[in-house]
Amino acid sequence: xxxxxxxxxxxxxxxxxxxxxxxxxxxxxxxxxxxxxxxxxxxxxxxxxxxxxxxxxxxxxxxxxxxxxxxxxxxxxxxxxxxxxxxxxxxxxxxxxxxxxxxxxxxxxxxxxxxxxxxxxxxxxxxxxxxxxxxxxxxxxxxxxxxxxxxxxxxxxxxxxxxxxxxxxxxxxxxxxxxxxxxxxxxxxxxxxxxxxxxxxxxxxxxxxxxxxxxxxxxxxxxxxxxxxxxxxxxxxxxxxxxxxxxxxxxxxxxxxxxxxxxxxxxxxxxxxxxxxxxxxxxxxxxxxxxxxxxxxxxxxxxxxxxxxxxxxxxxxxxxxxxxxxxxxxxxxxxxxxxxxxxxxxxxxxxxxxxxxxxxxxxxxxxxxxxxxxxxxxxxxxxxxxxxxxxxxxxxxxxxxxxxxxxxxxxxxxxxxxxxxxxxxxxxxxxxxxxxxxxxxxxxxxxxxxxxxxxxxxxxxx
Numbered sequence: 001x002x003x004x005x006x007x008x009x010x011x012x013x014x015x016x017x018x019x020x021x022x023x024x025x026x027x028x029x030x031x032x033x034x035x036x037x038x039x040x041x042x043x044x045x046x047x048x049x050x051x052x053x054x055x056x057x058x059x060x061x062x063x064x065x066x067x068x069x070x071x072x073x074x075x076x077x078x079x080x081x082x083x084x085x086x087x088x089x090x091x092x093x094x095x096x097x098x099x100x101x102x103x104x105x106x107x108x109x110x111x112x113x114x115x116x117x118x119x120x121x122x123x124x125x126x127x128x129x130x131x132x133x134x135x136x137x138x139x140x141x142x143x144x145x146x147x148x149x150x151x152x153x154x155x156x157x158x159x160x161x162x163x164x165x166x167x168x169x170x171x172x173x174x175x176x177x178x179x180x181x182x183x184x185x186x187x188x189x190x191x192x193x194x195x196x197x198x199x200x201x202x203x204x205x206x207x208x209x210x211x212x213x214x215x216x217x218x219x220x221x222x223x224x225x226x227x228x229x230x231x232x233x234x235x236x237x238x239x240x241x242x243x244x245x246x247x248x249x250x251x252x253x254x255x256x257x258x259x260x261x262x263x264x265x266x267x268x269x270x271x272x273x274x275x276x277x278x279x280x281x282x283x284x285x286x287x288x289x290x291x292x293x294x295x296x297x298x299x300x301x302x303x304x305x306x307x308x309x310x311x312x313x314x315x316x317x318x319x320x321x322x323x324x325x326x327x328x329x330x331x332x333x334x335x336x337x338x339x340x341x342x343x344x345x346x347x348x349x350x351x352x353x354x355x356x357x358x359x360x361x362x363x364x365x366x367x368x369x370x371x372x373x374x375x376x377x378x379x380x381x382x383x384x385x386x387x388x389x390x391x392x393x394x395x396x397x398x399x400x401x402x403x404x405x406x407x408x409x410x411x412x413x414x415x416x417x418x419x420x421x422x423x424x425x426x427x428x429x430x431x432x433x434x435x436x437x438x439x440x441x442x443x444x445x446x447x448x449x450x451x452x453x454x455x456x457x458x459x460x461x462x
Contacts, residue, residue, distance in 0.1 A: 036071035041349040042315040053188040054106040058113035098248035103195025110180030116173045182233040253281040261285035314344035333357040351377035367398035385414040402431030421449040
Protein backbone atom coordinates (compact mmCIF):
# COMPACT_ATOMS: atom_id res chain seq x y z
CA UNK A 1 0.00 0.00 0.00
CA UNK A 2 2.91 2.39 -0.41
CA UNK A 3 3.43 3.34 -4.02
CA UNK A 4 4.41 6.42 -5.97
CA UNK A 5 1.30 8.09 -7.17
CA UNK A 6 1.05 11.81 -7.59
CA UNK A 7 1.97 15.36 -6.77
CA UNK A 8 0.11 17.36 -4.16
CA UNK A 9 -0.29 21.13 -4.35
CA UNK A 10 -0.35 22.71 -0.93
CA UNK A 11 -1.85 26.16 -0.30
CA UNK A 12 0.11 28.99 -1.93
CA UNK A 13 1.38 30.10 1.47
CA UNK A 14 3.60 27.03 1.68
CA UNK A 15 3.88 26.24 -2.02
CA UNK A 16 7.65 26.51 -1.85
CA UNK A 17 7.75 23.63 0.63
CA UNK A 18 5.78 21.25 -1.55
CA UNK A 19 6.78 18.51 -4.00
CA UNK A 20 6.21 14.82 -4.83
CA UNK A 21 3.81 11.94 -3.99
CA UNK A 22 3.12 8.28 -3.02
CA UNK A 23 0.08 6.29 -1.90
CA UNK A 24 -0.74 4.59 1.22
CA UNK A 25 -3.62 2.26 0.61
CA UNK A 26 -5.95 4.49 -1.05
CA UNK A 27 -3.52 6.47 0.93
CA UNK A 28 -1.17 8.71 -0.85
CA UNK A 29 2.20 9.69 0.54
CA UNK A 30 3.67 12.88 -0.88
CA UNK A 31 7.34 13.43 -0.33
CA UNK A 32 7.87 17.17 -0.27
CA UNK A 33 10.80 19.39 0.50
CA UNK A 34 10.44 19.05 4.23
CA UNK A 35 6.81 17.85 4.12
CA UNK A 36 5.68 14.26 3.49
CA UNK A 37 1.94 14.21 2.99
CA UNK A 38 -0.10 11.02 3.45
CA UNK A 39 -3.51 10.69 1.83
CA UNK A 40 -5.83 8.05 3.23
CA UNK A 41 -9.61 7.97 2.85
CA UNK A 42 -10.28 6.36 6.23
CA UNK A 43 -7.97 8.48 8.36
CA UNK A 44 -9.04 11.72 6.68
CA UNK A 45 -12.68 10.80 7.27
CA UNK A 46 -12.03 10.10 10.97
CA UNK A 47 -10.16 13.36 11.51
CA UNK A 48 -12.81 15.34 9.63
CA UNK A 49 -15.49 13.75 11.79
CA UNK A 50 -13.62 14.65 14.98
CA UNK A 51 -12.97 18.22 13.82
CA UNK A 52 -16.56 18.91 12.75
CA UNK A 53 -18.09 19.89 16.15
CA UNK A 54 -15.28 22.33 16.90
CA UNK A 55 -15.50 23.90 13.46
CA UNK A 56 -19.26 24.28 13.62
CA UNK A 57 -18.93 25.86 17.07
CA UNK A 58 -16.74 28.54 15.52
CA UNK A 59 -19.04 29.19 12.58
CA UNK A 60 -16.69 27.46 10.13
CA UNK A 61 -18.20 25.28 7.39
CA UNK A 62 -16.47 21.90 7.96
CA UNK A 63 -16.27 21.18 4.22
CA UNK A 64 -14.21 24.35 3.76
CA UNK A 65 -11.37 22.93 5.87
CA UNK A 66 -8.81 20.54 4.42
CA UNK A 67 -7.16 18.14 6.89
CA UNK A 68 -3.98 16.36 5.84
CA UNK A 69 -1.42 14.10 7.50
CA UNK A 70 2.32 14.69 7.36
CA UNK A 71 4.45 11.56 7.61
CA UNK A 72 6.83 12.70 10.32
CA UNK A 73 7.71 10.99 13.61
CA UNK A 74 8.00 14.31 15.42
CA UNK A 75 5.01 15.77 17.23
CA UNK A 76 3.45 18.75 15.50
CA UNK A 77 0.30 20.25 14.02
CA UNK A 78 -0.33 23.56 12.29
CA UNK A 79 -2.73 25.44 10.03
CA UNK A 80 -2.12 27.51 6.91
CA UNK A 81 -4.06 29.93 4.79
CA UNK A 82 -6.89 28.39 2.84
CA UNK A 83 -8.22 26.65 5.97
CA UNK A 84 -5.74 23.79 5.75
CA UNK A 85 -4.88 21.84 8.89
CA UNK A 86 -1.85 19.55 8.99
CA UNK A 87 -1.25 16.82 11.58
CA UNK A 88 2.03 14.92 11.98
CA UNK A 89 1.71 11.15 12.15
CA UNK A 90 4.05 11.36 15.15
CA UNK A 91 1.44 13.35 17.02
CA UNK A 92 -1.30 10.80 16.39
CA UNK A 93 0.91 7.85 17.28
CA UNK A 94 2.09 9.61 20.45
CA UNK A 95 -1.48 10.38 21.58
CA UNK A 96 -2.92 8.20 24.31
CA UNK A 97 -6.54 8.40 23.16
CA UNK A 98 -8.96 10.09 20.80
CA UNK A 99 -9.62 12.92 23.27
CA UNK A 100 -6.01 14.10 23.04
CA UNK A 101 -6.14 14.32 19.24
CA UNK A 102 -9.53 16.03 19.37
CA UNK A 103 -8.13 18.54 21.88
CA UNK A 104 -5.19 19.40 19.63
CA UNK A 105 -7.50 19.75 16.62
CA UNK A 106 -9.76 22.06 18.64
CA UNK A 107 -6.69 24.19 19.41
CA UNK A 108 -5.70 24.33 15.73
CA UNK A 109 -9.30 25.21 14.86
CA UNK A 110 -8.87 28.14 17.25
CA UNK A 111 -6.09 29.42 14.99
CA UNK A 112 -8.42 29.18 11.98
CA UNK A 113 -11.31 30.91 13.78
CA UNK A 114 -8.94 33.60 15.05
CA UNK A 115 -7.60 34.30 11.57
CA UNK A 116 -4.06 33.50 12.72
CA UNK A 117 -3.32 31.51 9.57
CA UNK A 118 -4.03 34.62 7.51
CA UNK A 119 -1.32 36.63 9.26
CA UNK A 120 0.95 33.67 8.53
CA UNK A 121 1.17 35.10 5.00
CA UNK A 122 2.93 38.20 6.32
CA UNK A 123 5.91 36.02 7.28
CA UNK A 124 6.34 34.47 3.84
CA UNK A 125 8.70 37.12 2.50
CA UNK A 126 10.99 36.92 5.54
CA UNK A 127 10.97 33.12 5.52
CA UNK A 128 11.64 32.99 1.78
CA UNK A 129 14.60 35.33 2.27
CA UNK A 130 15.93 33.05 5.01
CA UNK A 131 15.64 29.98 2.78
CA UNK A 132 17.26 31.76 -0.16
CA UNK A 133 20.12 33.03 1.98
CA UNK A 134 20.65 29.53 3.35
CA UNK A 135 20.78 28.13 -0.20
CA UNK A 136 23.39 30.70 -1.24
CA UNK A 137 25.44 30.07 1.91
CA UNK A 138 25.18 26.33 1.31
CA UNK A 139 26.49 26.64 -2.23
CA UNK A 140 29.34 28.84 -1.01
CA UNK A 141 30.19 26.50 1.86
CA UNK A 142 30.26 23.50 -0.45
CA UNK A 143 32.45 25.29 -2.99
CA UNK A 144 34.96 26.65 -0.47
CA UNK A 145 35.29 23.41 1.48
CA UNK A 146 35.11 21.11 -1.50
CA UNK A 147 32.53 19.15 0.50
CA UNK A 148 29.06 19.17 -1.14
CA UNK A 149 27.60 17.47 1.95
CA UNK A 150 28.49 20.54 4.01
CA UNK A 151 26.70 22.77 1.54
CA UNK A 152 23.61 20.56 1.69
CA UNK A 153 23.63 20.63 5.50
CA UNK A 154 23.69 24.43 5.49
CA UNK A 155 20.85 24.61 2.97
CA UNK A 156 18.65 22.15 4.83
CA UNK A 157 19.31 23.90 8.11
CA UNK A 158 18.27 27.20 6.59
CA UNK A 159 15.09 25.70 5.17
CA UNK A 160 14.28 24.35 8.62
CA UNK A 161 14.73 27.83 10.06
CA UNK A 162 12.43 29.24 7.40
CA UNK A 163 9.75 26.66 8.19
CA UNK A 164 9.99 27.46 11.89
CA UNK A 165 9.48 31.13 11.05
CA UNK A 166 6.42 30.31 8.98
CA UNK A 167 4.75 27.97 11.44
CA UNK A 168 5.43 29.82 14.70
CA UNK A 169 2.52 31.53 16.42
CA UNK A 170 2.79 34.31 18.98
CA UNK A 171 2.07 33.69 22.64
CA UNK A 172 -1.06 35.80 22.34
CA UNK A 173 -2.33 33.70 19.44
CA UNK A 174 -1.57 30.52 21.35
CA UNK A 175 -3.54 31.65 24.37
CA UNK A 176 -6.41 32.72 22.13
CA UNK A 177 -6.44 29.30 20.42
CA UNK A 178 -6.38 27.59 23.83
CA UNK A 179 -9.36 29.62 24.98
CA UNK A 180 -11.26 28.79 21.82
CA UNK A 181 -10.49 25.07 22.17
CA UNK A 182 -11.68 25.00 25.77
CA UNK A 183 -14.87 26.88 24.91
CA UNK A 184 -15.58 24.70 21.84
CA UNK A 185 -15.02 21.48 23.78
CA UNK A 186 -17.31 22.78 26.52
CA UNK A 187 -20.02 23.80 24.03
CA UNK A 188 -19.89 20.37 22.38
CA UNK A 189 -19.88 18.57 25.75
CA UNK A 190 -16.41 17.10 25.35
CA UNK A 191 -13.73 16.88 27.99
CA UNK A 192 -10.76 19.27 27.75
CA UNK A 193 -8.68 16.78 29.72
CA UNK A 194 -7.03 15.40 26.58
CA UNK A 195 -5.80 18.84 25.56
CA UNK A 196 -4.14 19.34 28.94
CA UNK A 197 -2.66 15.84 29.17
CA UNK A 198 -1.15 16.19 25.71
CA UNK A 199 0.32 19.61 26.51
CA UNK A 200 1.54 18.36 29.88
CA UNK A 201 3.60 15.57 28.30
CA UNK A 202 5.28 18.09 26.02
CA UNK A 203 5.77 20.86 28.55
CA UNK A 204 8.98 19.35 29.95
CA UNK A 205 10.60 19.87 26.55
CA UNK A 206 10.73 23.63 27.12
CA UNK A 207 13.95 23.01 29.04
CA UNK A 208 15.60 21.12 26.16
CA UNK A 209 17.72 22.83 23.53
CA UNK A 210 15.58 23.64 20.50
CA UNK A 211 17.07 20.98 18.22
CA UNK A 212 15.91 18.28 20.63
CA UNK A 213 12.40 19.64 21.07
CA UNK A 214 9.44 18.37 19.13
CA UNK A 215 8.35 20.99 16.58
CA UNK A 216 5.08 21.50 18.43
CA UNK A 217 6.97 22.99 21.36
CA UNK A 218 9.00 25.28 19.11
CA UNK A 219 6.03 26.52 17.09
CA UNK A 220 3.47 26.51 19.95
CA UNK A 221 5.40 27.75 23.02
CA UNK A 222 3.97 26.04 26.11
CA UNK A 223 4.39 28.79 28.69
CA UNK A 224 3.63 28.28 32.37
CA UNK A 225 0.74 30.74 32.04
CA UNK A 226 -0.82 28.74 29.22
CA UNK A 227 -0.52 25.47 31.10
CA UNK A 228 -2.07 26.99 34.22
CA UNK A 229 -4.97 28.44 32.25
CA UNK A 230 -5.71 25.13 30.52
CA UNK A 231 -5.43 23.21 33.78
CA UNK A 232 -7.84 25.65 35.48
CA UNK A 233 -10.35 25.11 32.65
CA UNK A 234 -10.05 21.34 32.98
CA UNK A 235 -10.60 21.40 36.72
CA UNK A 236 -13.71 23.56 36.32
CA UNK A 237 -15.22 21.75 33.36
CA UNK A 238 -18.44 19.79 34.04
CA UNK A 239 -17.21 17.31 31.42
CA UNK A 240 -13.77 16.80 32.98
CA UNK A 241 -14.38 13.15 33.84
CA UNK A 242 -16.68 12.32 30.96
CA UNK A 243 -15.59 8.94 29.49
CA UNK A 244 -14.11 8.97 26.02
CA UNK A 245 -16.63 8.25 23.26
CA UNK A 246 -16.37 4.47 22.58
CA UNK A 247 -16.92 5.02 18.85
CA UNK A 248 -14.10 7.57 18.69
CA UNK A 249 -11.87 5.26 20.71
CA UNK A 250 -12.50 2.39 18.28
CA UNK A 251 -11.68 4.76 15.41
CA UNK A 252 -8.51 5.85 17.23
CA UNK A 253 -7.35 2.25 17.67
CA UNK A 254 -7.94 1.47 13.99
CA UNK A 255 -6.30 4.67 12.80
CA UNK A 256 -3.19 4.19 14.91
CA UNK A 257 -2.94 0.50 13.96
CA UNK A 258 -3.14 1.42 10.30
CA UNK A 259 -0.56 4.19 10.56
CA UNK A 260 1.78 2.08 12.69
CA UNK A 261 1.67 -0.92 10.36
CA UNK A 262 2.29 1.17 7.24
CA UNK A 263 5.00 3.38 8.70
CA UNK A 264 6.95 1.10 11.04
CA UNK A 265 9.03 -2.02 10.30
CA UNK A 266 6.94 -5.16 9.89
CA UNK A 267 8.72 -6.89 12.76
CA UNK A 268 7.83 -3.99 15.04
CA UNK A 269 4.21 -4.25 13.93
CA UNK A 270 4.04 -7.93 14.90
CA UNK A 271 5.58 -7.11 18.26
CA UNK A 272 2.92 -4.50 18.93
CA UNK A 273 0.09 -6.52 17.34
CA UNK A 274 1.01 -10.22 17.78
CA UNK A 275 -1.00 -12.81 15.86
CA UNK A 276 -2.53 -13.99 19.12
CA UNK A 277 -4.32 -10.61 19.30
CA UNK A 278 -7.58 -11.07 17.40
CA UNK A 279 -9.01 -7.58 17.87
CA UNK A 280 -10.15 -5.90 14.61
CA UNK A 281 -7.40 -3.30 14.77
CA UNK A 282 -4.72 -5.94 15.44
CA UNK A 283 -5.85 -8.05 12.48
CA UNK A 284 -5.92 -4.89 10.37
CA UNK A 285 -2.29 -4.20 11.30
CA UNK A 286 -1.26 -7.82 10.79
CA UNK A 287 -2.76 -7.96 7.30
CA UNK A 288 -0.88 -4.80 6.32
CA UNK A 289 2.39 -6.12 7.76
CA UNK A 290 2.00 -9.40 5.85
CA UNK A 291 1.20 -7.42 2.73
CA UNK A 292 4.26 -5.21 3.10
CA UNK A 293 6.39 -8.35 3.45
CA UNK A 294 4.95 -9.63 0.17
CA UNK A 295 3.22 -12.52 1.95
CA UNK A 296 -0.08 -12.34 0.09
CA UNK A 297 -1.00 -15.91 1.03
CA UNK A 298 -1.05 -14.71 4.65
CA UNK A 299 -2.35 -11.17 4.11
CA UNK A 300 -5.50 -11.89 2.08
CA UNK A 301 -6.97 -14.50 4.47
CA UNK A 302 -6.73 -11.99 7.33
CA UNK A 303 -8.57 -9.35 5.28
CA UNK A 304 -11.17 -11.91 4.18
CA UNK A 305 -11.65 -12.87 7.82
CA UNK A 306 -12.28 -9.23 8.67
CA UNK A 307 -14.75 -8.93 5.80
CA UNK A 308 -16.68 -11.95 7.02
CA UNK A 309 -17.10 -10.18 10.33
CA UNK A 310 -17.55 -6.68 8.87
CA UNK A 311 -18.94 -7.14 5.33
CA UNK A 312 -20.09 -3.52 5.11
CA UNK A 313 -16.76 -1.92 6.01
CA UNK A 314 -15.60 0.01 2.91
CA UNK A 315 -12.02 0.37 4.12
CA UNK A 316 -11.45 -3.37 4.46
CA UNK A 317 -12.72 -3.74 0.88
CA UNK A 318 -10.42 -0.91 -0.14
CA UNK A 319 -7.45 -2.64 1.47
CA UNK A 320 -8.28 -5.87 -0.32
CA UNK A 321 -8.55 -4.00 -3.61
CA UNK A 322 -5.15 -2.41 -3.10
CA UNK A 323 -3.53 -5.73 -2.28
CA UNK A 324 -4.99 -7.39 -5.35
CA UNK A 325 -4.14 -4.44 -7.59
CA UNK A 326 -0.49 -4.32 -6.59
CA UNK A 327 -0.19 -8.05 -7.18
CA UNK A 328 -1.48 -7.84 -10.73
CA UNK A 329 -4.97 -9.24 -10.08
CA UNK A 330 -6.65 -6.28 -11.72
CA UNK A 331 -10.15 -7.60 -12.39
CA UNK A 332 -10.40 -8.94 -8.83
CA UNK A 333 -9.17 -5.57 -7.57
CA UNK A 334 -11.92 -3.83 -9.54
CA UNK A 335 -14.49 -6.07 -7.87
CA UNK A 336 -13.17 -5.23 -4.40
CA UNK A 337 -13.04 -1.52 -5.16
CA UNK A 338 -16.59 -1.63 -6.48
CA UNK A 339 -17.71 -3.02 -3.13
CA UNK A 340 -15.85 -0.24 -1.31
CA UNK A 341 -17.37 2.37 -3.58
CA UNK A 342 -20.89 0.96 -3.16
CA UNK A 343 -20.51 1.29 0.60
CA UNK A 344 -18.85 4.72 0.47
CA UNK A 345 -19.88 6.26 -2.85
CA UNK A 346 -18.58 9.79 -2.33
CA UNK A 347 -14.94 9.15 -1.44
CA UNK A 348 -12.71 10.70 -4.15
CA UNK A 349 -9.73 8.54 -3.14
CA UNK A 350 -11.67 5.29 -3.46
CA UNK A 351 -13.20 6.41 -6.77
CA UNK A 352 -9.74 7.19 -8.13
CA UNK A 353 -8.31 3.89 -6.85
CA UNK A 354 -11.12 1.94 -8.53
CA UNK A 355 -10.62 3.88 -11.78
CA UNK A 356 -6.88 3.23 -11.62
CA UNK A 357 -7.47 -0.52 -11.54
CA UNK A 358 -9.90 -0.24 -14.45
CA UNK A 359 -7.54 1.84 -16.58
CA UNK A 360 -4.61 -0.49 -15.90
CA UNK A 361 -6.54 -3.44 -17.33
CA UNK A 362 -6.55 -1.55 -20.68
CA UNK A 363 -10.01 -3.07 -21.23
CA UNK A 364 -12.27 -0.56 -23.07
CA UNK A 365 -15.26 -2.25 -21.41
CA UNK A 366 -14.34 -0.46 -18.18
CA UNK A 367 -13.89 2.97 -19.80
CA UNK A 368 -17.39 4.38 -19.32
CA UNK A 369 -17.54 3.33 -15.65
CA UNK A 370 -14.02 4.64 -14.97
CA UNK A 371 -14.79 7.97 -16.60
CA UNK A 372 -17.98 8.41 -14.58
CA UNK A 373 -16.09 7.61 -11.36
CA UNK A 374 -13.30 10.04 -12.23
CA UNK A 375 -15.78 12.81 -13.07
CA UNK A 376 -17.35 12.32 -9.66
CA UNK A 377 -13.98 12.30 -7.91
CA UNK A 378 -12.82 15.42 -9.75
CA UNK A 379 -16.04 17.24 -8.90
CA UNK A 380 -14.98 16.87 -5.25
CA UNK A 381 -11.23 17.26 -5.77
CA UNK A 382 -10.57 19.05 -9.08
CA UNK A 383 -6.89 19.69 -8.27
CA UNK A 384 -5.88 16.03 -8.42
CA UNK A 385 -3.41 15.65 -11.31
CA UNK A 386 -3.35 11.85 -11.03
CA UNK A 387 -7.12 11.66 -11.54
CA UNK A 388 -6.80 13.86 -14.64
CA UNK A 389 -3.99 11.63 -15.90
CA UNK A 390 -6.21 8.56 -15.48
CA UNK A 391 -9.05 10.37 -17.28
CA UNK A 392 -6.74 11.15 -20.21
CA UNK A 393 -5.76 7.49 -20.48
CA UNK A 394 -9.33 6.25 -20.14
CA UNK A 395 -10.64 8.62 -22.83
CA UNK A 396 -7.86 7.45 -25.14
CA UNK A 397 -8.79 3.80 -24.46
CA UNK A 398 -12.37 4.56 -25.50
CA UNK A 399 -11.26 6.40 -28.67
CA UNK A 400 -12.08 9.93 -27.49
CA UNK A 401 -8.81 11.77 -28.30
CA UNK A 402 -10.32 15.24 -27.90
CA UNK A 403 -11.40 14.61 -24.31
CA UNK A 404 -8.13 12.79 -23.65
CA UNK A 405 -6.15 15.86 -24.73
CA UNK A 406 -8.41 18.08 -22.61
CA UNK A 407 -7.80 15.96 -19.50
CA UNK A 408 -4.07 15.97 -20.24
CA UNK A 409 -4.17 19.78 -20.42
CA UNK A 410 -5.88 19.94 -17.00
CA UNK A 411 -3.16 17.73 -15.53
CA UNK A 412 -0.37 19.74 -17.15
CA UNK A 413 -1.78 22.97 -15.73
CA UNK A 414 -1.85 21.51 -12.21
CA UNK A 415 1.75 20.28 -12.32
CA UNK A 416 3.07 23.45 -13.97
CA UNK A 417 4.00 21.92 -17.34
CA UNK A 418 2.86 24.98 -19.29
CA UNK A 419 4.34 23.92 -22.62
CA UNK A 420 2.20 20.77 -22.48
CA UNK A 421 -0.84 22.89 -21.56
CA UNK A 422 -0.50 24.77 -24.85
CA UNK A 423 0.13 21.59 -26.86
CA UNK A 424 -2.77 19.60 -25.40
CA UNK A 425 -5.15 22.57 -25.47
CA UNK A 426 -4.55 23.12 -29.18
CA UNK A 427 -5.01 19.44 -29.91
CA UNK A 428 -8.23 19.31 -27.91
CA UNK A 429 -9.61 22.49 -29.51
CA UNK A 430 -9.01 20.99 -32.93
CA UNK A 431 -10.95 17.83 -32.06
CA UNK A 432 -13.80 19.13 -29.86
CA UNK A 433 -16.88 21.02 -30.95
CA UNK A 434 -16.58 24.77 -30.48
CA UNK A 435 -18.93 26.38 -27.95
CA UNK A 436 -19.28 23.35 -25.66
CA UNK A 437 -18.60 23.65 -21.90
CA UNK A 438 -15.34 21.73 -22.35
CA UNK A 439 -14.25 24.07 -25.18
CA UNK A 440 -14.88 27.10 -22.95
CA UNK A 441 -12.97 25.44 -20.12
CA UNK A 442 -10.01 25.06 -22.50
CA UNK A 443 -9.97 28.83 -22.95
CA UNK A 444 -9.80 29.24 -19.16
CA UNK A 445 -6.95 26.71 -18.99
CA UNK A 446 -4.93 28.64 -21.58
CA UNK A 447 -5.44 31.94 -19.73
CA UNK A 448 -4.48 30.32 -16.40
CA UNK A 449 -1.34 28.87 -17.96
CA UNK A 450 -0.38 32.22 -19.47
CA UNK A 451 -0.92 33.99 -16.14
CA UNK A 452 1.12 31.39 -14.24
CA UNK A 453 3.92 31.59 -16.79
CA UNK A 454 3.96 35.38 -16.57
CA UNK A 455 4.06 35.17 -12.77
CA UNK A 456 7.04 32.81 -12.94
CA UNK A 457 8.89 35.14 -15.31
CA UNK A 458 8.23 38.11 -13.01
CA UNK A 459 9.60 36.17 -10.04
CA UNK A 460 12.76 35.37 -11.95
CA UNK A 461 13.30 39.06 -12.72
CA UNK A 462 13.18 40.00 -9.02
